[in-house]
Amino acid sequence: MDKYYSITELTREFGVSTRTLRFYEDEGLIHPERRGRTRLFRSADRRLIQEILRGRRIGFTIAEIREVINVYKEPPGELGQLKLMMKRIDEKRDELRQKRKDIDETLAELNHAEEACLTRLAEIGVGT
Amino acid sequence: MDKYYSITELTREFGVSTRTLRFYEDEGLIHPERRGRTRLFRSADRRLIQEILRGRRIGFTIAEIREVINVYKEPPGELGQLKLMMKRIDEKRDELRQKRKDIDETLAELNHAEEACLTRLAEIGVGT
DNA sequence: AGAATAATTGACTTTTACGTAACAGTCAAT
């Protein structure tokens, strides 16, 4: 099996443009095969794209996404690099935990804002 | 009491530049008082800045942040606007929930990446 | 008073992540 995906197939699935996928290739995040000049995406590429888009949604830059992808494709061989990498992973984790806290707080705020709306709605409803 | 904060005081506290705070003022997110041309920030402004930065960390645009702030400063008076607003709040909530899921998944991935590093570290350690 | 320090405005620059335009090749179906 091991089906091929065309570029538009994937753009439709993920709601991104062809430009975006080609851009990710330029940036070295994915490496679809070629038949002539046409890109052929494997399911491994598809999963990578999912990962990229997930990173994107939480505000990772391309460089950061690339870093994560590369690390666990093949962790650096040199000790210093490895230690640095682990430090960065740790920092990223802290950042994400902070972000989760921010999200929870903002969710609470949105609830608050919604209530304000509902209150206002009641006021208007009464007026009519 | 009701202390005044200077702009640099706040930039230090929050780790942003003066340019940033002035930019937020230009964008209508905060309205510090003035003594002559100098901005005087109240604690209400300070809290708003916290809120803004929290929004920023989770990837809200200035426009979105402004929207939330305004809504619960004073919810729109017109019914249509009000309903629209509540719809947008609902969408934002969905978005944030998705983002939280993304974060959890990425945290798991970072753990995975860290393990890859540790494995590699062990390999190197053995070699020496 | 004079120098140093801090704040202001305004204009210009930068970075990221694509969008968009222009133009051409490929391939299946009509």
Add this chain to the structure above:
DNA sequence: ATTGACTGTTACGTAAAAGTCAATTATTCT
């Protein structure tokens, strides 16, 4: 053979959110 859908490349454009720099003012220290 043409149409239409898709694909490709190259190159320039753009929006958001500041950063940077220069020219002015104010304030504070001694």
